[in-house]
Amino acid sequence: MLPPITDGISESIGLTPMVRLTTENKVNILAKLEFTNPTGSGKDRLAKYILDQHEKKNPFESRDSTAKRTLIIPTTGNLGISLATLAAKRKYRIIAIIPERTSNDRIALLKALGVEILRSPNEVRPEAPESAYSVATKLAEQLTDAAVMDETKLRDLTAYHDLAEEILQQTKLAVDYVFVGVESGATLTGIAQYLKKKIPGVKVIGVEPTESILSDKEHHRVTRSDWKIEDMGSNFMPISLDSSLVDEWIKVSDQEAYSSARRLIKEQGILCGPSSGAVMAAAARHAASTSSDHSTHTFQSVVILNDSCKNYTCTLLSDDWLFENNLADDLITSELEYVSQNRYRAASVEDLQLPAAVTISPASLVSYALDLMLEREYSQLPVINNSNRKLVGYISMASLQDNLDRGNVQLSDTVESCMFAFKKGGVSSNKYQVITPDTSLADLATKYDLISFLHRRQFL
Template sequence: MHRDPLATILPHGGLPIGNAGIHDTVLQTIGWTPLVRLHRVTEGLSAQVLVKLESANPGNSVKDRVAWAMIATAEHEGWLRPGGTIIEATAGNTGVGLAMVAAVKGYRCIFVLPDKMSHEKISLLKAYGAEVVITPTNVPPDAPESYNGVADRLAREIPGAWRPNQFTNLSNPEIHYRSTGPEIWKQTDGRITAFVAGVGTGGTISGVARYLKEQNPDVRIVGADPEGSVLSGGTPKSWKVEGIGEDFVPKTFNSQLVDEWIRVGDAESFHTARALARQEGMLLGGSTGTNVAAALRYARRLGPEHVVVALGCDTGRNYLSKFFDDKWMADNQLLFVERAPQAIADLIRARGKRELVTISPDATAEQAIQLMESKDISQLPVLAEGKPVGSVQEITLARVLHDAGDPSKVSVGEIMARPLPTLDAAVHLDEAYRLLLAGNTGVLATDDGKVVDIVTRIDLVQYWDRLRKEHGK
């Protein structure tokens, strides 16, 4: 028996064999999906933005890769035997992939879906011969009636059942490390500078990120997250984009590989997906809209030497009755009026430049007190050789004095808190807003890597209030 189950489905040095010649089964057409440059939706951007069209897989989504890998591993390990039953809690596309593989190999499939799934997805699963069980969405993730809870119960009750459990199955990120990542690297000739993807199980972004960072540690990994998902640190609430965002952190997701998060609302996601169809000829799903919207925002700060790749997760044919339908969009109050992009630099320009007061970690707390008093400020970024290494707040200095300490004998380095977050001045102002909303007291603005200014909450209030009054005239 072969020691590596994935190698049996990934010939030619661990890469899918692509779409040349005659294939023994449809499964051999999984992978080597096209990488396509965007043109019209990127108007005005210097960086290249590309979409990895996973909708070109035979099951029309990125989950074909995962389904084949998980089943191959289960067969190899003896967890799934002839005549067995596959049971999975799925957001739809994993079910399609599993059902497709099961149809080729002769397994029974039962899939448990949350009730927000589109009718097209449910019908598609049934078309492959799968059985579908629907569960309520608005229940805790660990509740027995949640889609994971119901899938666990069925797996215990049905003889010969095997549950892939895509949220814990390490074949999930591994197949992306072995296929999707190498494909992107080769297709861009190693020129990729950023990869943008949402997180459902986290398998795609974790596997791809691991491979790309092994090739070039400077490749940036950007997580595109729906507003309401906890993965990017937001306040939990419901959202309508399917397949990405979670109210828990999956075991298949390595968050340490994500360099930054960009949060995108439902309306922007859906309208971006509609724009891809109407302006680029790409009929893709709402999660791709999230990824591309985040990629476009990220690309605003980049020059022509940058290559940004966004994941095109699945086909848009599964959503024709949802966000591609004007009435559905109106009924769900998802009409989207695009605002003119507002960068951090726009706020600084409107406010006017001011002296950036900083302090060294070698300075004393007494010097920090004197600076705050003389400049009438409430916080000090701590810089060492021009790089942020910490910050000092009023309350920290108050604590030194309250505890009867001698501020002249306490160094800033001893009492400083973590550094304030930094963002390039060309970044969308919404990203600074989200950092301030998360509890940061300021955001350092950089230009060509150098700290040039600080943006605080009152800066946002004054800037947006001024715009409101100007637009109200």
């Protein structure tokens, strides 16, 4: 049945799908796709709950209509995005205090949502004056009608009981292990509270970065806490984490997390982020070590995939960034090197054996440009200034025909009137890349001439 029309995206939160990923060493691994929530994160559940609770305690009717309603959020990104999205129609002022490791994609999204952003150091302790938590407290004291939304201090985790109930229903109570990435501990604690009442034998496994101290019983600070995995790990023990509910901890390196996420994207079509990769890496490692001497019983593991790759285009989805930060394991490295180098055998644009370039003047008639493209079977023509031989733009067959059909352009018009122009000083957003005979073919993926070349070399 199709979902009903709603009055806001908050009503679309939850009821996320579960996908069977693999069976390894008599362990079925099922993925709970929390990143399919409206903003691409499982934090939507928490954001909806704490925002509703906040408004119950602070009803709008009792407030001065001229007062600024401000939410201050110390967050790695996702909770800020979720709260800002859900509060978009409620006229809040949102201030997010985020660590330096937060991806530029999520910063851009927060800015688009109108969020004011402050940055905090990655490794700073919570009690330090420059920490996100200290800054949030100071701001709340200085601003009128402001509230801090700090998930690390939450004790009411009802928001995640619905998630636990969905897991029970989707697995029909047949679940042995649940793997949860831990940052504030709210997700793990809320799930574990509910599941352990329904299935006493279920094991809840916490996943954290190698340098995180959440599993350290002595809570010692490690020498390095500047890990790359976002939305996971901590250098202090949050109040919202009930460690007594954690049956086992598994630490995952940055490289394992990012490489596992890339494999899920490529091999399973699961468009998840790095913290999801970390949880999957932990579950796979656990499955490989699980004893298979228990007759015919097949264990069932559920992994909570909490984040979407769409918020990490400049990090997780960037091959260059992965290499620069040594986050591609041997398998991912070999695959990327094949695509970027070996597949084309170091061939360059010169190997395409292209004919001499055909150009057109801005003063040429549209009719001439159209005839030239039809005759040569070109989809585009570069437009060159006759006086200085500089590239000033290009004309497209598809765009030209569309404009002719709509009556926006006449055959007697000049090319200059309908070309895509390259202007200086940022006036136009149209950009082009200079290609020389030495340019690697790896930079020309999806180009028609490249596809023809690959057919000639029998690569396709």
